[in-house]
Amino acid sequence: MKNYINTQHPLDQMDLKILQYLQQDASLSNLALAAKLALSPPTCLRRVKRLNDGGWIAKQVAVLDLDRVGASLGHGVCAIVEVTLDAQGAEHADAFEAKAVAEDAVQQCWRVSSGPDFVLIVQALSMPGYLDVTRRLLTQDANVRNVKAFFSLKRAKFSTELPLPRVEDLAQRLAPS
Numbered sequence: 001m002k003n004y005i006n007t008q009h010p011l012d013q014m015d016l017k018i019l020q021y022l023q024q025d026a027s028l029s030n031l032a033l034a035a036k037l038a039l040s041p042p043t044c045l046r047r048v049k050r051l052n053d054g055g056w057i058a059k060q061v062a063v064l065d066l067d068r069v070g071a072s073l074g075h076g077v078c079a080i081v082e083v084t085l086d087a088q089g090a091e092h093a094d095a096f097e098a099k100a101v102a103e104d105a106v107q108q109c110w111r112v113s114s115g116p117d118f119v120l121i122v123q124a125l126s127m128p129g130y131l132d133v134t135r136r137l138l139t140q141d142a143n144v145r146n147v148k149a150f151f152s153l154k155r156a157k158f159s160t161e162l163p164l165p166r167v168e169d170l171a172q173r174l175a176p177s
Contacts, residue, residue: 030044030048078155079152080150083119084117086144088117092143105130
C-alpha cells in the first residue's frame with residue numbers, strides 16, 4: 001500500500017528516501033543507490049527518472065568548499081545584504097529581482113516581508129570586488145532606498161538539504177480530526 005502526500009504529485013516513502021540520499025550525495029551511481037535502498041537497479045533508475053521528470057529534483061550540482069576555493073583564489077567576502085526599494089510597485093520589485101538574479105556574485109536572492117524588500121547572499125573574491133557588485137546592483141538606476149550589509153566572519157553551518165518527513169508522519173498531520 002502506498003502512502004501519498006497528495007494525489008496530484010504523489011511521493012511515497014521510497015521516493016522520500018531516494019530524495020534524501022540524493023541530497024546527501026547526488027554522485028551516487030544508480031547501482032550504489034539501489035543497494036542502499038534495497039531496490040533493483042532498474043526500479044531505482046525508473047523512480048529517479050520519475051522524480052527528475054516530475055520536477056522534484058531541480059538540478060544536480062557540485063557544492064564547492066568555500067574555504068579551499070577562497071584560499072586558492074583570494075580572501076573571499078561573503079555579505080548578507082538587506083535591500084529596501086524606494087518605489088514599492090510590483091514592477092519595481094520585479095525589475096530589481098531580475099537585476100539581482102542576473103548578477104553572478106549573488107548566490108541567493110530572497111523577497112521578504114516585514115522589513116527590507118530583499119535579502120541577498122553575495123559572494124565576492126575581495127572587498128573591491130564586492131564594491132563593484134554594489135555599484136552595478138545597488139547604485140546604478142536600481143531604485144534602492146536603503147542597503148544594510150552584514151559581512152560573514154565565519155560560516156558555522158551550510159546545508160543544501162531540505163528536511164524531509166516520513167510519509168506516515170505527513171499522513172497523520174494531514175488527516176482530518
